[in-house]
């Protein structure tokens with residue numbers, strides 16, 4: 001299995017961290033290839049909980065190389081605080097490598113993300129406000145600051161000046177517009193004010209350069225040509241796991257735009273975000289919950305607003321790892337999952353959080369949508385307006401009341417749980433090879449299929 005990609009098959013938070021940690025046992029290296037600290041990955045090992053935003057989910061294996069690839073956007077403060085946290089917990093970070101080509105989330109990206117979200121008001125995408133969108137925008141504009149720039153003060157200063165200049169202007173304009181709008185509406189605006197941002201000490205170039213040179217000193221032992229590290233491992237037949245953050249339906253190109261993240265979380269992006277070729281990828285794993293969740297705004301056809309959704313939130317502890325926001329919950333959507341399967345050309349599925357569904361039955365899975373004109377939609381509609389107003393149609397399956405937390409083998413699972421997995425697998429035509437029955441890494445069932 002030399003090149004293995006792990007991706008989210010829904011709207012994120014499927015349990016990619018746990019599955020990556022599990023599959024990492026068979027790998028030499030684990031490489032994050034996109035996203036930034038908008039991600040929140042939780043791993044529970046022997047009851048101890050670890051939360052990662054930037055560090056690859058293989059880090060708990062002392063002998064594995066963990067790589068933050070060029071496609072990731074890195075907030076150096078967050079990375080250093082994760083490194084410090086791991087050291088305090090006694091976890092070695094000696095094998096952590098950071099691509100010299102990865103782009104940095106700078107303080108102005110975070111401020112712009114917050115200001116942008118405030119400005120959008122009711123239409124807010126509900127970003128994690130971590131500066132992800134503005135950072136990827138600067139990358140595309142060729143105004144980005146890269147990890148390697150931390151090692152050259154002169155270049156760093158020049159690039160920060162070039163990047164910040166057009167933004168200060170935008171922030172000033174935004175500030176004037178907002179003040180005018182507030183006056184006209186005669187109301188107090190909520191959240192961070194753009195006018196607060198212009199004189200923000202965090203935007204002082206001299207202080208920013210000094211701070212980032214210091215980050216460069218601290219990160220230098222980890223900075224590397226990470227594409228070459230991947231080639232060396234793959235060329236010698238070792239297994240490399242490419243770990244995706246977010247998920248297919250949050251993909252910038254293929255997700256529910258504009259309610260998406262600003263990178264490509266699908267398997268195809270692993271090549272770009274790590275620096276390998278398509279032929280280096282041998283296997284793609286999709287991770288899906290046994291139900292569905294979404295954080296932030298955007299279409300979610302199977303969303304439940306009634307008691308069952310509440311039960312999913314309670315039983316599944318559906319609150320975001322990064323922002324603490326309550327996740328929206330709903331039934332598993334097989335139309336959307338089949339779309340994600342094809343987009344990623346998945347070979348295997350891991351279905352997590354099956355334990356959450358016990359006592360909730362009968363269970364439902366969406367098998368088609370109906371448009372508001374009454375048309376039957378068997379596949380995910382390309383037109384967003386259709387998706388917004390589509391109604392899901394469900395297949396009802398028997399539920400189960402047994403708690404699954406102690407199940408370790410397929411035979412331990414109640415028949416109804418096995419039938420549920422078989423139905424999902426048959427519908428999307430991908431084998432379910434791994435099932436999550438609790439947050440701990442031990443709470444896992446491998447299937448033979």
Ligand code: GDP
Nearest residue numbers: 013014015016017040041042353436437438439
């Ligand atoms: P990720 O972003 O895809 O890595 O997922 P998150 O870590 O954000 O969210 C998944 C949550 O579910 C975490 O709190 C995990 O500890 C937890 N989790 C993962 N797998 C299972 C499972 O099979 N059952 C239960 N009950 N919880 C799980």
Ligand code: IMO
Nearest residue numbers: 012013038039040126127128245246261295296
């Ligand atoms: P993991 O890796 C769930 C969502 C945000 C918002 C949209 C855009 O833990 O699965 P952004 O800050 O990326 O510009 O926000 O994407 N989002 C996630 N939702 N899990 C994530 O990551 C997410 N990362 C971003 O809630 O709707």
Ligand code: MG
Nearest residue numbers: 013040041321
């Ligand atoms: Mg998460």
